Amino acid sequence: MTTLEITLRGAQVLTAEGLTACDLSLSNGRIADAPSGRAVDLDGYMILPGIVDIHGDGFERHLAPRRGAMKDLAQGMIATEAELAANGITTAVLAQFYSWEGGMRGPEFADQVFAALTAVREHVETDLHAQLRFEMSLLDDYPAVEDMVARHGIGYVVFNDHLPHKALAAGKKPQGLTGQALRIGRNPEKHLEYIQDLHARLPEVGPALDRLSTGLAARGVRLGSHDDATAEGRRQARARGMTIAEFPETLEAAEEARAGGDAVIMGAPNLVRGGSHKGNVSAVDLVAMGLVDALASDYHYPSIRRAAFLLADGGVCDLATAWGLISSGPARLLGLSDRGTLRPGQRADLVILAADTRRVVATMAEGRISYMAGAVARRFIG
Known part of the structure; x- marks a missing residue:
């Protein structure tokens, strides 16, 4: 599976300071420091390493x-x-x-x-x-x-x-x-x-x-x-x-x-x-x-x-x-x-959780989807 070129928007992203509303961009299997590819709305979700x-x-x-x-x-x-x-x-x-x-x-x-x-x-x-x-x-x-x-x-x-x-x-x-x-x-x-x-x-x-x-x-x-x-x-x-x-x-x-x-x-x-x-x-x-x-x-x-x-x-x-x-x-x-973190340059290894239930809805390893289920799939696929 190829890596995704994508910018995840609207989610709460876990940084060293805690959960923060910010964009997270992925490019070439890494966390990017600038917007990349198409945008996906992840309002209502959390993104963690x-x-x-x-x-x-x-x-x-x-x-x-x-x-x-x-x-x-x-x-x-x-x-x-x-x-x-x-x-x-x-x-x-x-x-x-x-x-x-x-x-x-x-x-x-x-x-x-x-x-x-x-x-x-x-x-x-x-x-x-x-x-x-x-x-x-x-x-x-x-x-x-x-x-x-x-x-x-x-x-x-x-x-x-x-x-x-x-x-x-x-x-x-x-x-x-x-x-x-x-x-x-x-x-x-x-x-x-x-x-x-x-x-x-x-x-x-x-x-x-x-x-x-x-x-x-x-x-x-x-x-x-x-x-x-x-x-x-x-x-x-x-x-x-x-x-x-x-x-x-x-x-x-x-x-x-x-x-x-x-x-x-x-x-x-x-x-x-x-x-x-x-x-x-x-x-x-x-x-x-x-x-x-x-x-x-x-x-x-x-x-x-x-x-x-x-x-x-x-x-x-x-x-x-x-x-x-x-x-x-x-x-x-x-x-x-x-x-281990979501800093720019790190591998795009992340887990997406539903903010209300904390259920795992998607997992990505080096920018590739390893797991995805439920309503979040519509956000990615359209």
Whole structure:
């Protein structure tokens, strides 16, 4: 689809000063500093920067709605992109697991997901990026991870450790292990032996992780940690070049991240539902304390837009600041200096909302329509 040469008039446009009635012109896929093309009347609508979703795994429902049901993952990826666009997301980081949990979180599925992403990336409007979420306890898989990152050009790797160490250290069978094993077609006893072996090798993880993170950083890969629970854990992550803290579980971990100059990402669903479903630190509280650099969709794409408005409506911060947490903030963390605001010269990434309902009615990525529905279409088409 070609880019639109167009001037949008009559809408409330979000600038650094807030919503302002002004024209917004688009030319050659960029925000223009002078009128361009034909005019479209958007009275009754709001125009905001396109959303940059820095971490989302809501695509899983499209790629694997049932075990073994989806053979062509590229078609599921196209459905994912349609959902992203319908939620005002113009840049999306798809976070794929590489875990001992297996199944759609195992290495084979991860390889298929990244291949599907490569296959569709040039055929959709939304700018799609890959993130690899790697379970650091998988010591034997470190060479395979380096290879996967290189083959698929993955620019963002996040490390986490979700092994149930407490139960394993006590010699107990972790809760839910049997169901987890059966879901991935693995004998529960063998699965327990497998994760017990991983737990036993925990002392080896630190040195191996030092080498892996150093190698990835040398390639220019952006590194982060996931679910930091303590200040010491965050300091260790920072020492390994993991300068992004995704979803810290405690206030002390978030404060340590800020004190050390690291970026903090929190999940929008945490904020929308009024707290973490696991009892972790509240995203609203961290935003109010100025400790959050970006909000991410996590597992629910619609929440990211709702979170920004909840912050503004609740007086936690103004709309420009709240929206910055889902546009300019994540763009900065990803090194994407060409998007996140509606300033002249930036990519023409924007979302159009009905002013009365705040419903997404149109999304444009680099000046191309990725989503449009309802009465606003008549404004564009005539």
